[in-house]
Amino acid sequence: MEKLHFCERGGYLLGPTSSLWSISSDPSEFATPGDAAIVGCTNLRCRACGQQVQFERELPAGQDGRTYQCACRTYREDKFRAADDDDERDPALPWRCGGHSTATLPFDLDGVKIGRDTDFATLVRKTLAGWSPPSARPSEREQPYGWASKLHVRLTDTELKDAVSGAAAPLLSDADAFVRGAALRFFCEFPAAMETACIEGLLLGDRAPFLSQDPTVRNVAVPLESSLLRLLGRRIILLRERNDPDLPHLLELARAEVLRRDSWVQALYHFLWKADPDWLMANVKALVTANPEQWRDLLGSLSEGAAGEAGERIARLPGVDAKELESFARLLSAKDSRRQILAALGKKK
Ligand SMILES: [Zn+2]
Ligand SMILES: [Zn+2]
Structure with missing residues (x-):
């Protein structure tokens, strides 16, 4: 059927x-x-x-x-x-x-003929470099990976289901930072469309190409590394859902990453609180010692119920401003967590 x-x-x-x-x-x-x-x-x-x-x-x-x-x-x-x-x-x-x-090949997508003879390498690079057909929906055109995503989804379960991801994978190391950024964001949307080994290769390979600003993100300055680590996080969540044997290995990479200095670590906290909460809680002090300026992101990415314990552990660490931690605690609606942090700071509740 x-x-x-x-x-x-x-x-x-x-x-x-x-x-x-x-x-x-x-x-x-x-x-x-x-x-x-x-x-x-x-x-x-x-x-x-x-x-x-x-x-x-x-x-x-x-x-x-x-x-x-x-x-x-x-x-x-x-x-x-x-x-x-x-x-x-x-x-x-x-x-x-x-x-x-399932779509029947060939078909027309916003005026572009898609079939077995489509040159996906050229088409996907062109679209991840910022082009999209004028008749695509405005919101699909706005995101640099929007139309590539649309094409990828439309090819689901056809014989060309891997054509877009296959053409996008080599673009992760393209010479153009915009293309690298768009390819990373494409795979953040479809973390199942790439191999674990490919993410590992990017993390352990030359990181210099990911340290430049991401030109696909407007209005805020973030390095390409932010998307790279988000991709790692998305892949971890996916492997966890699948009970995949590669999960422990990727978690090891993520643990090493969040303990590194000068990495865009805050992109990973949210995923690790979901996939690896015990390790994260046990290492809260080490994490804040490695990247003290990230303590708000670290605490802010976990549930309010758990924020008390994490806050208590980091309350006396150098680099954590006691006044700011107090303000953070007073804004928590979870009473127990609020009390726990204020007590660790020696403050009245
Ligand atoms: Zn429907
Ligand atoms: Zn009816």
Whole structure:
């Protein structure tokens, strides 16, 4: 039987087209968490009456909502929502994505013909260097990896499913920092699309190409290393979900990384609190000693319940400003954690 792909969150219902979303004209397009744009589901099915949900494909200019309808229910959406939304302001809907078939090759994606003879090396490099087809959704064009992601998702389960990631992997060491940054961010979205050995090679190889600023990130100055470590974190979470035997090895690399000085360590804390909390807690002092200016990120990335113990351990360390730690503690809503840190600082609760 043909494999179907289901939209995340039961499928999205969309109001009038915006820069962030539009209904697809391609029945095989489905919504995934990595999408740069919100893709409206075109195959919603009603669990009550069994019908396919009909909706207004094209809206007249100025119409402020889109009507969806099955035999038993009518619903009008003016912005966007997921079918499984449990927000109490929205009524619960009996509709869920009924699945989308695998794309048939060749196909046209925003005016670009995609098939067996497509030169993916050239196309993927061009798109990760900043190009995207003018007819792609604005939000897909805004991110340097947006259109490459769209193409990658559209090729899911086809014989070309690895074509985009295969073309993107060598670009992680491209001479152009923009391309390196876009390739890193592409793999952060799809950490399953690369080999563990490839991440290891990047971490243990020459790190100089990752120390320059990431030109794909606007408005804030972050080095490319930030995305490299986020990629490591995303891969760790993925291997943990899969119970993969490579996990301990990657955790070792991440532990060595967060204990290093002058590495963009804060990118990893959040992932390690999830995947390796006992080691992290046991090494809180060593971590803050290695990178004292990162203590706020370290404490801020864990649950408030655990912040007390971590805060208590670092309270007397040089490099941790007692006043700032006190302010941090007073902002915690978890009472026990707040008390624990204030007590360690010798302050009244
Ligand atoms: Zn769907
Ligand atoms: Zn119905």
